[in-house]
Amino acid sequence: MTPALLLDPVALAIVLGGTMLATILRTPSRDLVRALLALATLPRRRFRADARLEQIAALARIAQRHGVHALDRSVIRDADIAAAVVLIVDGVQAPVVKEALDTARRQRAERHRIVVECWTSMAETAPAMGMIGTLIGLVAMFTRMSDPQAIGAAMAIALLATLYGALLANLVAMPVAARLRTAARAELLERERLVAPLAALAEREAPRVRARAHDGEPPLTIVAQDEAA
Numbered sequence: 563m564t565p566a567l568l569l570d571p572v573a574l575a576i577v578l579g580g581t582m583l584a585t586i587l588r589t590p591s592r593d594l595v596r597a598l599l600a601l602a603t604l605p606r607r608r609f610r611a612d613a614r615l616e617q618i619a620a621l622a623r624i625a626q627r628h629g630v631h632a633l634d635r636s637v638i639r640d641a642d643i644a645a646a647v648v649l650i651v652d653g654v655q656a657p658v659v660k661e662a663l664d665t666a667r668r669q670r671a672e673r674h675r676i677v678v679e680c681w682t683s684m685a686e687t688a689p690a691m692g693m694i695g696t697l698i699g700l701v702a703m704f705t706r707m708s709d710p711q712a713i714g715a716a717m718a719i720a721l722l723a724t725l726y727g728a729l730l731a732n733l734v735a736m737p738v739a740a741r742l743r744t745a746a747r748a749e750l751l752e753r754e755r756l757v758a759p760l761a762a763l764a765e766r767e768a769p770r771v772r773a774r775a776h777d778g779e780p781p782l783t784i785v786a787q788d789e790a791a
Contacts, residue, residue, distance in 0.1 A: 692727020
């Protein structure tokens, strides 16, 4: 038995094409693009907040020595930290910073959930497409009973379509969904570590910002470099 015997273009087209079409029909284009782009994150290491915590500590030292206005010159690549620092420079209270970080984390979790559901949907659809390919092959076989060669080709479609559907679901789509789900859960847990130090920085700097505003100094803004989620 050679690997070529397990290759059937018709069965492969039915399973792959049907799975892709069903996914496109049930998934908004923006979410589908995110699901495909998420494949690029699979080889990366699991998200860790250590480097971001070090940056927050460095920002706190800068604010302590030179005032919170010095953060205006800082380049912050993480979107959540950048948004929190903007609030801190504006002098908001620590609970507001916490709420902003929680909102950003919930939005991130929702994006992750949509991506995982897209791949889970593919895993659920692929076996159904395999069954459709099997039915198509059986119909072709029964309508050509007088031609032995046609019967063999139709039977190959019927059997291989089921095989392709099972392989696509269990060796591609479901493992991708599982790995993305694990990575998303780890990232959300790590990002919870960012809340306390940023809230502490806000609590320390808020009175200073209000005092400066009371003295008539103009409010400051930050231009931070965002990082794609």
